[in-house]
Amino acid sequence: MVTILEVGHNDKKKFISVRWKLVSTYLLLIFVTLIIINIFISKTILNIYIQQKQNDTFTKANIISNRTRYQLASDRMNEEWVKKAINEYSKEINGRIIIVDKNNIVKGDSNNLFIGDTFKHDEIQKALNGENSRRVYNFRDTGRVMYVSVPVILNDEIVGATLISVSIDNIYLEVKHISRKVALISGISMLVTAIIAFFFSDAIFKPLGQLKNAINKVAQGHLEEKVNIDSNDEFKEVAEAFNIMILKLDQVDTQRKDFVANVSHELRTPLTSIKILSESLISGEDFNVDVYKEFLTDIDSEVDRLNNIITDLLTLVDLDKEKLTLDLKITYMNFLLERIYLRLKPLAEKKSIDLELVLNEKIQLKVDNEKIQQAIINIIDNAIKYTQTGGKVKLKLYNEGKYAIIEIKDNGIGIPEENIQNIFERFYRVDKARSRDTGGTGLGLSIAWQIVSLHQGTIEVESKVGVGSTFYIKLPITT
Structure with a gap:
């Protein structure tokens, strides 16, 4: 009767076994993680594309405003070249x-x-009030x-406004x-x-079935039954613990903890750190609140590091030489460096x-x-991170032959x-422990190098331990 019931419920037990629980839980966690990552990547890419479109459109709008301001102020917008310029810019964007x-x-339209109509749009009103607007x-x-x-x-007076509308369905x-x-x-x-x-779970849990059969026989009175598992993993340890009963449970638990400690020491990536x-x-028992807080803080730190790595990896994907098209424009480097300086100055002031x-x-x-702005910021940001409180970081721009030199010392x-x-x-880091403390991912300098290389430039480094470092970004001057 017992045998019949066991056979009759065999399929049902299969779906609530430890094997199925672990495999299904593992797959569920992977599924949820992939969904979160996919949503994050899609949102990030969308935001990047829209931001790039916004910046390009703002640039075009300012160019058009600068070219037509004299004609607008003197009511000469009906000149043929003005109409032609507006139409050409319209086709371009x-x-x-x-x-x-x-x-x-x-x-101008x-x-x-x-033309000649009164046009009161929200964005127009904001522009007439001196604001750049985007919606x-x-x-x-x-x-x-x-x-x-x-x-x-x-002449420091608002004489009108320029409105550009572009489709972003693409x-x-x-x-x-x-x-x-x-x-x-x-x-x-x-x-x-x-x-x-599923394949691995079948092989892994096969010894567990042997152990279950042995326990059932012992329960029926076959005390001579022993478990012989030909493997070199935890199941062998469990089998040995079963053979010598309760006396070896402490040893098995110690071996398990040592195993976890050794594995955690070898694993490096943020995801595996979070998993460990x-x-x-x-698996721990009797942890107090402080221990839980410490572990959760480490997990939070690894999640932040993972986010930084994802962001930098997206940047590296964008910098793929075979797919990337640089948006090269004549840029006043003095103005660019001033903007970078103002952006990073508060970060430097936090460390005095x-x-x-x-x-x-x-x-x-x-x-x-x-992109060149990102490369420069990455290097200056590194300089600030690895300079002690009260230190000094110097940003300098000058010519040297056929190259413009941006020096970060x-x-x-x-x-x-x-x-x-x-x-x-x-992912290379000189001091891995310090990089972790400062939030480094090991990708910043790699991104900077690739961006500068795409501009046919180079980065040279001079450094001495305890004294400091100097980075020279060399960009060719084209005529």
Whole structure:
């Protein structure tokens, strides 16, 4: 009777076994993690694309405003070259351009529909009040449209406003296409993981079935039954503990803890760190509140580090040489460095670091403004991180032959000579413990190197331990 009941419920027990619980839980955690990562990647890419579109549109709007401000102020917007310029810019950005005077009268329209009409749009009003404005609308007929407006200023007086409207449906379609690819990759990864997990779980839990059979026989009175498991893992330890009963339980528990400690020492990545810390919390007993807080703090730190790595990896993907198209424009490097200086000065002041900017020469280069700015910020940020409180970081711009030199010098901890050749490698960190404390991912200098290389430039480093480091960003001067 017992045998019949056991057979009758065999399939049901299969679905509540430890094997199925562990495998299903593991797959569920992977599934949830992949969903979160996919959503994060999609949102991040969308924000980056929209921000780039916004910056480009603002730039175009300011250019148009500067070119037409004299004509707008003197009511000469009907000149043929002005109309032609507005139409050319409209075709270039694939959008509509409307220019109004300070009385909201339309003086220029790339579609020639509203000229002479009064045009009171929210973005126009903000521009006439001296504000740059941007807003995205979702129209039923035309889809998502970005409105960008800037004031037209002449002799410190607002004489009108420029409004540009451009469709951004293509951005959403591109992000949707990328999201589908990421989802497909995630689905394939999930399927492969599931297959591997089921195959491995079958092999892993086979000794457990042998142990169960032995326990059932002992329960029936066959005390001579022994468990012989031909493996070299925890199951063998459990079998040995079963054979000598309760006397060996403490030894097995010690071996288990030693095993976890050894594995945690070898694993390096943030995800595995989070997993180890979580397993330690789950498997530990009688932990007090302070221990829980300490573990959760470490997990939070690893999550932050993982976010930084994802962000930097997205940047590295964007810097793929085969796919990247640099948006090269003539840029006044003095103005660019001033903006970087003002942006990082508060960060330096938090550590009482004297951030100095020296601009002895006026230099303009043909660069991708946003990307070269990121490269410079990454290096200065490193200099601030690895300079002691009360130290000094100096940013200098000058010419040297056919190159413009951006020099970043600090009196920080310095870099050992044998490590200098490796600092631009991905994930390389001279002092891993210190990098973890400062939030470093080991990707910042690699990103800077790749950006500068794409501009046909180089980065040279001089450093001495205990004295400081000097980075020379050399960019070619093109005529």
